[in-house]
Each structure stands twice: as structure tokens, then as C-alpha cells.
Amino acid sequence: MIEAVIFDMDGLLIDSEPLWQEAEIAIFKQVDIILTPSMCLQTKGLRIDEVVEYWYRKYPWSNLSKLEVQEAVVAELIKLIYAKGEVLTGVDRAISFVKKQNVKIALASSSAYKIIDVVLNKLNLTDTFAEVYSAELEPLGKPHPGVYLTTAKKLGVSSANCLAIEDSLNGVLAAKSAQMKCIAVPEAQERDNPKFAIADYILNSLQELDTEVWQRLNDN
DSSP states (O other), X not given: OOXXXXXXXXXTTBOOHHHHHHHHHHXXXXXXXXXXXXXXXXXXXXXXXXXXXXXXXXXXXXXXXXXXXXXXXXHHHHHHHHHXXXXXXXXXXXXXXXXXXXXXXXXXXXXXXXXXXXHHHHTXXXXXXXXXXXXXXXXXXTTSTHHHHHHHHHHTOOGGGEEEEESSHHHHHHHHHTTXXXXXXXXXXXXXXXXXXXXXXXXXXXXXXXXXXXXXXXXX
């Protein structure tokens, strides 16, 4: 029985993945790493410190510290969110639907709180979630299940009775590792990735979250 629904944020509520890519491409160029959008997909769903570490291991640099690169990406991303951030299809409808199911609702994101706050303000969702939790407080980010396990604990709900809604494969892996049910809403270019089959349900957008989907997830 689903007692709580936990939403991811980036790429699910806000169309931020292109903005992350734009910020990463711009900042990593400063350390002579020329990223492409497809290269950025390799780290989708990871915390920014883990993204920086990933590329540092592959192409170590010396002109900036890893923390400086990390902070520069975040600063650039926040500017882009203010300038270009847009809500994704079906967000308002999905949140309204979940609230009608009389379950708890939370947000669990790999992004830092400073980014979460900007996004929630931008989308007018500041009073939506009973709990808002960032993986920045966890020893490891997604695909480790820690961010989901802690969010479930904060809600006072067994992880087995939680439904996570994710757009990235790393997020789906985190949710399933936490023994949660999971809806995947992959970006169009990732929709054919067979690895998303580990999700309990795959939707094209949050617009498709309805009574039929909800009932099937509760019955399984």
C-alpha cells in the first residue's frame, strides 16, 4: 500500500537537465575539458561533487580546485534557472492527483539545498512538500539509496510503502535499492534504454499519472 510519494526534482519537476548541461559545458571548459551533451548524460542524477570527481578522475586538472569548479557550476546553474527554468509537463496535475490520494508527499533531490530553494521558488512549489531533503547531507548520492531511505524515515513511512518518481536511471536505481516502488519518466532520448525496465512503471510525462497507474502500483 502506497503511503507516501517522493518526487525527484531535476528533469522531473523542472526542465533543468539542459541547464545542467549548459552550466557543466561552460565551466568545465575552464579546466580544458570539452564536454558534449551526450557526455553530460554519463553523470545525470549524480551530486555535483560526484560529477566533478568523475571528470577529474578521467581528465585531472590543476588550475582550479575541485571545490571551485563545483561552486562555479552551481552558480552558473542558478543563473540559468532564473533566466530559463520551466516547469515540465504534468507537474501540477501530478501533484494535485497525489494530494487527493491522502498520502504524504516529499521531494528527494541530488541537488544542493540552495538549488532546491531556487527551483521551488521559481515553480511556486515552496509549500507543496511535507519533507524536502537533499542528498548533500548523505555520505553518498544516487544511485546509493541513502537519500530515499532518509526521506522515508523523515516521513515516518516504511520505504516499502513509498513510491518514488524519477527521470534518471541513477535515481531509479536509488529508489529500487531502497525497496520502493518507482515510476520512471525518462527524457525522450533515454526512453528506449532497456535499463529503465527495473522501474515498476514507465511514463512519457507526469501527465500520464492517473487512477489506473495508481491502482496497478497499489495492487502489485
